Amino acid sequence: MEVITIKDIAKALNLSTSTVSRALRGSYEINPETKRLVMEYAERMNYRPNPIALSLKENRSRSIGVIIPEIANNFFSQAINGVESIAYNRGYHVVISQNHESYERELVNTQYLAQRRVDGLIVSLSGESNDLEHFKELQTKGMPIVFFDRVPQDYITHKVSADNFVGAYEATAHLIQQGFRRIAHLTSPSWLSITYERLEGYKKALQNHGIPIEESYIKYCSHGGMIPEEVEKAVLELIHHPERPDAIFSAGDRLTTSSMSLIKREGLRIPEDIAIVGFTNLISAHLLNPALSAVTQPAYEMGQLATEFLIDLIERPKSTIRFETKRLETKLVIRQSSLKPA
C-alpha cells in the first residue's frame, strides 16, 4: 500500500505540509516557483487527497446517499440514473442502499450513511415505514433529506413524486371507457403516500362515472410484493370473488407481473376474462403477453429533480429555503391488456 500523501511530498521537496497543502490549493501566498514545484511533483507522483481525512476534518463527504426499496425495479434503477446524472455534474458521489421494504434495513442503512457523513439523503420509504423518527432526528441534526416517490405526508422538506392521483384516475377512467365496470385495485401498503393517492384517483374515477366503490375489490399487499404468498392470496381472492372483477388496476412492477402470472395460471385470459393496467415502469411491458397497458412515471426526471433539490439544500444557507413538493406527470400507455374484446 504505497499511497502518496502530502507529507511525502513535503519531505521530498523539503517543505512543510502546510506549504504543500496551500500550494496544491493554489493559495496566493505561496511563491509561484514553489507552487510549480509542488504541483509538478504531485502530478508526477499521481497524488490524490485522501477523502477520508477530508471527511473527518470537514465533517462532510461530497457524497449523497440514496435509500430505496429495491434496485431490481425499473422505476428505481431509472431514478438512480437520474440522481447520478445530476450528482456527478455537481461533484457529488452517490451511495446506493436498499431497504428491501423493511423498516429495520431502512433504519440500519440510514444510520450507516449518516455515520459515513453523506451530505444529504434521497429517500423513498420502505413499505414498512410509518415511523419516521430516524429521519426527523437526522434532519434536526442538520442532515438535508429529500423524499421522492413514497413521500411522508406530515414532514416538512422537499418532496418529489409522480402525480399518482391523476395517473390512477386516467388508468381507471380508461378501463371504464373500455366498458369494464367491476374494476379491482391491487396496491401497496395502505399507509404509503403512493397507495393513498392512487387509491383516491381510482375512487374518484369510479365516482365520476357513477360506479359504486366496492371495498372487497381493493387489496393491499403490506409487503409491497416482496412476499409472493401475500400477493397470491390477494389475487386469488379477487379471481374467486363471487362477482369476479373484469379488470384490475395494479400498482408496482411486482404486483403487476405477479397478477399476470397468477391470472394465467388460473386458466383465465387477459383481457378477455380480466383486463389489467399496471402502474409500472417495466421496460418490457410492450413485450408481455398480452402487451401491458401501463401508467409510467418519469423516473429519471424524478431522480434528477430530487437531486437538484437536495444539492440546493446542502449548498444553500438554510435560512433562504422554502420547501417544495413537486409532482411530475405520469403517462398512460394503452396496450392490449386493457382493451375490451369486441
Added chain:
Amino acid sequence: MEVITIKDIAKALNLSTSTVSRALRGSYEINPETKRLVMEYAERMNYRPNPIALSLKENRSRSIGVIIPEIANNFFSQAINGVESIAYNRGYHVVISQNHESYERELVNTQYLAQRRVDGLIVSLSGESNDLEHFKELQTKGMPIVFFDRVPQDYITHKVSADNFVGAYEATAHLIQQGFRRIAHLTSPSWLSITYERLEGYKKALQNHGIPIEESYIKYCSHGGMIPEEVEKAVLELIHHPERPDAIFSAGDRLTTSSMSLIKREGLRIPEDIAIVGFTNLISAHLLNPALSAVTQPAYEMGQLATEFLIDLIERPKSTIRFETKRLETKLVIRQSSLKPA
C-alpha cells in the same frame, strides 16, 4: 450536529479518552466498575464510534465495493443481493457503483472506491474494458479483487462465473434438436470472457451436429446493448440476411428484449419465422409474448460466492492463498419462443 464522541464521554465522566476507548472495547485492564460506567453512559447517549476516524486510522473501512455494468439488469441486481447477504453477515457494508458499460466510468469508480478505502472489490467488467491496468495497480498495492461474470483471462485472482460454454451449448443444441438449422448468435463485445465462452459453446454445438458455422450469423454489439442503434443494425442485418436465420441465440437482457421488439416490428413471428433463446435472467421471461426460453445464471449464488472469496482474501494472511476460478451451472428453461411449430 451534536454527535457524541469519545472525548465527550471522557469529559463527562472525568476520565481520559484512552480509558474510555479501552472500556468500550472491553479491555481487561480497566476496572469493571469504570467499564460499567462508561458503557452505561455511552449507551444512554447513544454513542457510535465514528467510522471515518476509524477508516483514517486503520486504513480500511469494513466495506466492499461492487462495480457492475448496470443495476437495471436482473442478473446484476440479483447478484448484488447475493453479495449483500454474505457481506452483512460478516460485518461488511456494500457500496454499489455502475460503469454503464464505459471504461471511463469504470476507472473513475474504481479510483473513488479505492480512495474511500474499501477493503476489496467485486467487479464485472464494462463492455469497453480491455485494459486492466487500473485493477492490476490496485492489486499490487494490496487491494483484493474478485471478478465475476465478466472475468479477465490473464489475471491472477479469484474468479466466479457461470458456465457460459455449457449454457450456450445447451441452448444451441436445444434449437438444433427442435429442427432449426440457420441459427444466429447475437452477442456482447468480442473481447469479453462471456462472449468468448458462449460463442465457443454455440460453435461446438453446431459442429457436433454437423452444421457449418456461418460467420455472418454472428453479430457482436460492442456496447452490450447500451446503444439501441447498434442492436437495431445487428438484428436488421440478421433479419434481412439473404438466408434469413430461423433462430437466434442472444446474450443479455437488453439484446434479447431488443431482438424480440425488432423482430415483431418487422412483422415477423416468434417462433414461426424466427425462434429465440436468450441468455438472460429476466424475471418476466415467462410472461413475454411468446414466453421466452432462456439460459439463466445462478446470479444470487454467484454474488454470494464472489463475496466469500473476497472476504477470505481480505481477512486471511496473504501467503496462504491459492486463487480459484469457480464456474456455476446455468439452467436452460424451455418455453414457447424456441419451439418449432409442427
Added chain:
DNA sequence: AACGTTGCCGATAACGATTGCATAAAAAAA
C-alpha cells in the same frame, strides 16, 4: 526496608489534510 508485581489509568503520537498564527527574510519606506 528494598524491590518486584499487578492493576488501573493517562499522556502522547499517530492517521492525512487544512488553517490561524507566528516568524524569518527580503523589500520598501522612513
Added chain:
DNA sequence: TTTTTTTATGCAATCGTTATCGGCAACGTT
C-alpha cells in the same frame, strides 16, 4: 541606517479513534 511592510514559509491544533508507552499506587516477597 533604521523601521515598517510585504512575502513566503513553518508550527501546531484540529477532526475521532486507538496503540504505545509510561506512571503511580497498593500489595506481596525477600
